[in-house]
Amino acid sequence: MGGTRSARRARAARARPPAPPPPPRYALNVGFNLLNKTIFGYFPFPWTVSAVHVVVGLVYCVAAYALGAKKASFGRPVTKAEFKTLLGPASMHAIGHIAANLSFAAVAISLTHTIKTLEPAFNVLLSKAILGTATPPAVMATLLPIMGGVALASASDLSFNWTGFIGAMLSNLTFGFRAVWSKAAMSSIKDLDSTAIYAYTTLISVLICVPGALIFEGPALKAGIQKAVAAEPNFYWSLATVGVLYHLYNQFAFNTLARVSPVSHGVCNVVKRIVIIGASVVFFGTKMSAQAKAGTAIAIAGTWLYTEAVQRAKPKAA
Secondary structure, eight states, X not given: OHHHHHHHHHHHHHHSOOOOOSXXXXXXXXXXXXXXXXXXXXXXXXXXXHHHHHHHHHHHHHHHHHTTXXXXXXXXXXXXXXXXXXXXXHHHXXXXXXXXXXXXXXXXXXXXXXXXXXXXHHHHHHIIIIIOOOOOHXXXXXXXXXXXXXXXXXXXXXXXXXXHHXXXXXXXXXXXXXXXXXXXXXXXXXXXXXXXXXXXXXXXXXXXXXXXXXXXXHHHHHHHHHHHHHHXXXXXXXXXXXXXXXXXXXXXXXXXXXXXXXXHHHHHHHHHHHHHHHHHHHHHTOOOOHHHHHHHHHHHHHHHHHXXXXXXXXXXXX
């Protein structure tokens, strides 16, 4: 019996896809977060910055396509039915991106990413509501330390405000929809790879983010740009650079999601948040209370337990 159990564990370990190496995705993500937050220090226009991110990404995709690098861009034209399939997850991506930037502009990066550890809880709820997928009790139990840790960190974080908190929570919700619907799109559109799917996601995001920026920040944008240029002569270069970093790290994320299991992808996200939180605390000299540090550690540990519980629940479900 013991030997059989050991053999099953060995087969499961061999079948588990290896997690992708941290670089270049982690390096791109850390670079994006640090530069993005720096820009918000002298240009507090999150709607506009969100629009710039996706516009730069679209320019990158169009240029690659025009130069013949179709596999690094749109791949091929899509049908109306395929565009409709991509519209849902791409819309959630755009809204979630705006919400995340509203949070990044309002509070410390460390708090935003701590709140975003709640994303698995939203995935569980949406998987049940949309796909009818039941979650084992052991997996549900791991959500408790995540929620407790986020509550503990939020209650004592020196930068806390409701704009930042609600923005991060809305980002969790919309990215939950994006994860569920993107996986469905990758399965239903057989001959369109993950890079092309993200290229079309970028195109649709532009159609949402640009009008939003003009509506909510347009009247104050001219004066805001003048102040930003006065504060930072390389303002336009910084915007272009952060847009490239945003596009590339998300493209790598979509490529990773298509090649590994959701659990392996989840583990990578846990490590990513640890790296980003640590880098931001050092780079910006963020002051965190002992309670905020404890809450952040508990939330991250809970997310790790969640990925492990999901992996262990798979053989039982099968």
